[in-house]
Amino acid sequence: MAIVNDAVDVVVVGLGWTGSIMSIELAKAGLKVRALESGPERTNAEEIYPKPADQLGYSVRQKVFAKARQSALTVRHNQSQTALPTRRWGAFKPGNGVGGAGVHWTAVLIRPTPTDLKLKTWADQTYKPGQLQDDMTIQDFPVTWDEMEPHFDFFEKVCGASGQAGNIKGVIQEGGDPFEGPRSNPFPLPPLKDTLNNTIFAKAAKKLGYHPFPNPSAAASGAWTNPYGVQIAPCNYCGFCSDYYCLNYSKASPQTTILDAAKRLSNFDYRVNAHVTRVDLHDDKKTAKGVTYIDEKGQEVFQPANIVILASFQFNNVRLMMLSGIGKPYDPNTGEGQIGRNYAFLSNGNATLFFKDKNFNPFVTAGPTGQMINDFSPGTFDATPYDFIGGAKLHSSQAGGAPIGAALPHGTPSWGAGWKKGMKDWYGHSMKVSITTTCMSYRGNYLDLDPTYKDPYGQPLLRMTFDWAQNELKLQQFLRQRVLEIVKEIGPDSYTESFLKPDAHWNTTSYISTHNVGGAVMGETPNDSAINKYMQSWDVHNVFVPGGNAFPQNFQANPTLMLGALTYFSVKQITDQYIKNPGPLVQI
Amino acid sequence: MAVVNGTSRRAFLLGSVLALPTAVVSARLFGAAEAARLAAPVIDTYVPAFFAAPEWKFVMAACDRLIPADAEGPGALETNVPVFIDQELAGSYGRADDWYMEGPHDSKAPADMGFQIPYAPSEIYRRGIKATDAYTAQTHQKSFAELDAQTRDQVLTKLQKNEINFAEFGEPILKASAFFGFLLTNTQEGYLSDPMYGGNKGMGSWVMIGFPGARASFLEWIGQQGVKYPLGPVSLLGERA
Numbered sequence: 001m002a003i004v005n006d007a008v009d010v011v012v013v014g015l016g017w018t019g020s021i022m023s024i025e026l027a028k029a030g031l032k033v034r035a036l037e038s039g040p041e042r043t044n045a046e047e048i049y050p051k052p053a054d055q056l057g058y059s060v061r062q063k064v065f066a067k068a069r070q071s072a073l074t075v076r077h078n079q080s081q082t083a084l085p086t087r088r089w090g091a092f093k094p095g096n097g098v099g100g101a102g103v104h105w106t107a108v109l110i111r112p113t114p115t116d117l118k119l120k121t122w123a124d125q126t127y128k129p130g131q132l133q134d135d136m137t138i139q140d141f142p143v144t145w146d147e148m149e150p151h152f153d154f155f156e157k158v159c160g161a162s163g164q165a166g167n168i169k170g171v172i173q174e175g176g177d178p179f180e181g182p183r184s185n186p187f188p189l190p191p192l193k194d195t196l197n198n199t200i201f202a203k204a205a206k207k208l209g210y211h212p213f214p215n216p217s218a219a220a221s222g223a224w225t226n227p228y229g230v231q232i233a234p235c236n237y238c239g240f241c242s243d244y245y246c247l248n249y250s251k252a253s254p255q256t257t258i259l260d261a262a263k264r265l266s267n268f269d270y271r272v273n274a275h276v277t278r279v280d281l282h283d284d285k286k287t288a289k290g291v292t293y294i295d296e297k298g299q300e301v302f303q304p305a306n307i308v309i310l311a312s313f314q315f316n317n318v319r320l321m322m323l324s325g326i327g328k329p330y331d332p333n334t335g336e337g338q339i340g341r342n343y344a345f346l347s348n349g350n351a352t353l354f355f356k357d358k359n360f361n362p363f364v365t366a367g368p369t370g371q372m373i374n375d376f377s378p379g380t381f382d383a384t385p386y387d388f389i390g391g392a393k394l395h396s397s398q399a400g401g402a403p404i405g406a407a408l409p410h411g412t413p414s415w416g417a418g419w420k421k422g423m424k425d426w427y428g429h430s431m432k433v434s435i436t437t438t439c440m441s442y443r444g445n446y447l448d449l450d451p452t453y454k455d456p457y458g459q460p461l462l463r464m465t466f467d468w469a470q471n472e473l474k475l476q477q478f479l480r481q482r483v484l485e486i487v488k489e490i491g492p493d494s495y496t497e498s499f500l501k502p503d504a505h506w507n508t509t510s511y512i513s514t515h516n517v518g519g520a521v522m523g524e525t526p527n528d529s530a531i532n533k534y535m536q537s538w539d540v541h542n543v544f545v546p547g548g549n550a551f552p553q554n555f556q557a558n559p560t561l562m563l564g565a566l567t568y569f570s571v572k573q574i575t576d577q578y579i580k581n582p583g584p585l586v587q588i
Numbered sequence: 589m590a591v592v593n594g595t596s597r598r599a600f601l602l603g604s605v606l607a608l609p610t611a612v613v614s615a616r617l618f619g620a621a622e623a624a625r626l627a628a629p630v631i632d633t634y635v636p637a638f639f640a641a642p643e644w645k646f647v648m649a650a651c652d653r654l655i656p657a658d659a660e661g662p663g664a665l666e667t668n669v670p671v672f673i674d675q676e677l678a679g680s681y682g683r684a685d686d687w688y689m690e691g692p693h694d695s696k697a698p699a700d701m702g703f704q705i706p707y708a709p710s711e712i713y714r715r716g717i718k719a720t721d722a723y724t725a726q727t728h729q730k731s732f733a734e735l736d737a738q739t740r741d742q743v744l745t746k747l748q749k750n751e752i753n754f755a756e757f758g759e760p761i762l763k764a765s766a767f768f769g770f771l772l773t774n775t776q777e778g779y780l781s782d783p784m785y786g787g788n789k790g791m792g793s794w795v796m797i798g799f800p801g802a803r804a805s806f807l808e809w810i811g812q813q814g815v816k817y818p819l820g821p822v823s824l825l826g827e828r829a
Binding site: 060 | 653654655656658660661663688689692697699700701702704741772775777780781782785793794796797801802803804807810813815816817
């Protein structure tokens with residue numbers, strides 16, 4: 001017999017970015033809110049200098065990440081294969097604990113473009129019928145730029161976003177991204193200071209006619225007090241950012257921007273090491289009555305609630321919907337069902353440029369430090385001659401510079417005296433020019449439950465079926481040429497390159513990024529999506545599912561700003577409409 | 589807490605040190621010199637926490653070739669890299685505490701499916717060392733550790749290229765190249781990570797390459813593009829070099 005907690009108005013599953021936003025806003029609206037976080041407590045007080053300045057502990061052994069032992073999934077390339085578990089993290093590495101991936105992210109806080117939000121409409125206007133792969137299943141986000149903009153703007157203020165605006169109310173700004181959608185305000189703070197790689201990249205990009213701008217950053221370039229009254233300190237370029245807990249209270253995370261304010265609200269509380277195993281539905285399956293979790297003592301607990309917010313990582317949101325019977329599982333053979341459909345990832349690639357005479361001091365940096373161009377995003381260039389849709393951020397970033405795994409020139413031995421001399425001669429003498437690409441969604445890339453492997457609670461692991469499509473491989477080949485043109489303009493002593501070959505399959509072992517999206521996407525009707533524009537389940541109206549799962553495909557921008565903005569958009573509708581009149585927020 | 593030997597005591601002390609605010613550590617409990625002494629035992633008298641005596645000889649002999657000492661900078665032995673590997677294998681890393689280890693295991697899975705064998709790193713070392721020593725016993729009538737430097741390099745190269753068939757030497761699942769991969773990765777980790785973990789004694793590798801360690805504050809330096817950073821490293825326990 002499960003323990004039964006006192007009832008709450010809202011239970012929030014997962015206390016990362018979306019869970020923290022939902023928690024504070026719903027508590028401010030007067031609701032009794034309880035968050036259940038499957039991982040441990042993580043506090044600023046614990047993660048003080050110098051503790052996080054530790055590459056082995058944080059980046060290599062992944063101290064503040066989810067453990068594969070608890071959070072593995074299984075992966076395969078296609079339906080004919082047997083999926084195998086991600087026994088340790090490879091291509092992606094999700095977070096857990098209070099703050100979620102928001103504690104160890106790189107903190108690039110960039111908006112998608114208006115074209116990204118209406119990609120399907122744009123594709124239909126731009127490409128000839130039949131020109132793109134016929135198994136492609138892209139669709140529009142069911143929100144408009146004008147609906148999103150106030151929430152982009154607000155979340156940027158929450159994070160103390162630092163950058164250079166490119167378009168304020170339609171007026172193009174020098175030094176910013178001329179291709180960005182019109183913003184109502186400049187960035188709250190000026191851009192971070194540039195490192196040498198930024199300066200070299202920006203100069204070459206300009207010479208080639210491109211439009212470089214500083215990476216929009218959620219590591220604060222100056223002191224900032226956000227709309228919740230929380231203070232953020234100026235970034236000190238410590239060099240331990242992406243993969244690390246911020247040791248300086250400078251990188252926006254749920255801890256540094258939201259939770260200290262939320263904890264002051266007496267109607268908000270949270271439990272850690274509380275692993276939610278399912279959403280419990282009423283008999284008619286139309287509404288949820290709460291969630292069941294395993295507490296830190298291993299006891300099963302039922303948490304009654306009027307509203308359930310699934311705010312865990314994309315994988316787990318999709319899995320919890322499947323385990324709870326919310327919506328119909330996707331069948332790739334018939335195309336029916338929505339839960340698990342349109343899983344998408346992203347690809348990256350880079351050239352590493354070596355210069356004997358330049359000191360890049362790679363340890364002097366913030367995670368989001370870099371310059372990028374948006375000249376190769378959907379709508380900013382013509383990809384129709386190449387028969388692909390998509391694009392990328394082309395950038396030179398310097399997310400961290402600690403020495404384990406440092407890049408070495410081609411021909412350097414992998415061990416022995418030659419390796420050591422390579423480290424001595426070349427550590428700190430290289431920079432990268434990189435791509436972070438879009439990824440379309442396809443009929444055969446999807447998520448379901450694994451038939452064999454189980455988690456420590458006896459529940460099936462999520463199974464991911466994914467491989468690169470021809471469209472993305474063509475995109476890589478096109479972008480490789482653009483990167484190599486920039487490399488030629490820069491003129492290093494030598495360079496190495498890493499791009500997908502035209503016949504590449506997804507390599508599950510080498511890190512790409514943790515921008516996994518889709519699987520419970522948002523859309524206009526229950527026929528094309530699992531959730532509506534407010535990320536409300538079409539099937540169970542008191543369940544909301546904010547997360548990367550909502551993206552119908554992946555755009556070239558990093559996802560966090562869109563996730564935050566969508567969550568503010570959703571929570572406003574919940575507080576303005578749903579509380580007064582519970583039921584579907586979009587009528588069909 | 590039971591103190592079994594010098595190593596356990598050391599691990600216990602270092603664990604305690606990091607759990608405390610730095611100021612307290614340096615001012616009251618340990619000076620930097622004391623912390624450095626704890627972090628850097630003399631390798632010749634070090635008592636391994638994980639490795640048995642013949643295994644320890646193997647690891648010393650292998651690390652010596654993976655990062656040899658020469659005029660360019662310190663090698664793996666003078667920077668205590670084998671101590672690092674021993675400490676890691678004796679702890680949660682060696683047990684694969686964080687990894688998903690449930691079966692069934694498809695040990696023949698293609699490389700792009702990643703780590704799929706049923707062995708934690710501690711087991712990988714135990715089996716890899718045993719198979720390699722069995723190979724050198726057959727081909728050279730000596731253990732790996734007894735071979736001269738040139739021959740050790742040849743054997744390591746064969747391991748890396750998977751040219752030694754471990755199955756012929758009593759190890760049907762682990763591949764020579766997979767064992768070598770762990771050995772090389774952990775050796776380079778020990779060479780380049782904070783001395784708190786047992787390797788990188790005296791921050792020798794950081795001095796050689798110009799990495800300032802845990803300084804982690806560069807607000808005054810961010811504007812100095814292209815100028816070589818002038819200060820030496822500091823460690824998490826407050827040592828300087």
